[in-house]
Amino acid sequence: MRISQILSFLSAAEASVPKLNIQLAILIGYIRVPHSDPKIKARWYDPKGNEITVIPDFTGSIDEARAFMDALVPANVGGFIVGPGAIRAQANDEEPVAGATPALALCIAALSWKMKHFKV
Secondary structure, eight states, X not given: OOXXXXXXXXXXXXXXXXXXXXXHHHHTTOEEEOOSXXXXXXXXXOXXXXXXXXXXXXXXXXXXXXXXHHHXXXXXXXXXXXXXXXXXEEETTSOOEEOSSHHXXXXXXXXXXXXXXXXX
């Protein structure tokens, strides 16, 4: 899935989206290794090579969304604010972006930064 598609889905989301967590994990280096037997689930490895049993909930957890931002945006200074009528997040010196939840806003900010700086 392209980053622009992921951004569209995140912008429309109102809560955690497990299928998007998988896409975000792949973007920051998580690896899925399918098993030869389709009845056995695939194995997942984090960017350090550790086997994991659950993909982090980047779209539902502020801590995991912040870890996603840290992995995607180098020299990251960012965060979020909950204001009247809006939740906004920002990565480095970029314009703040809105999201339905702080976690979604942080993910959107990180991906928006990536799109702008790497022309993907």
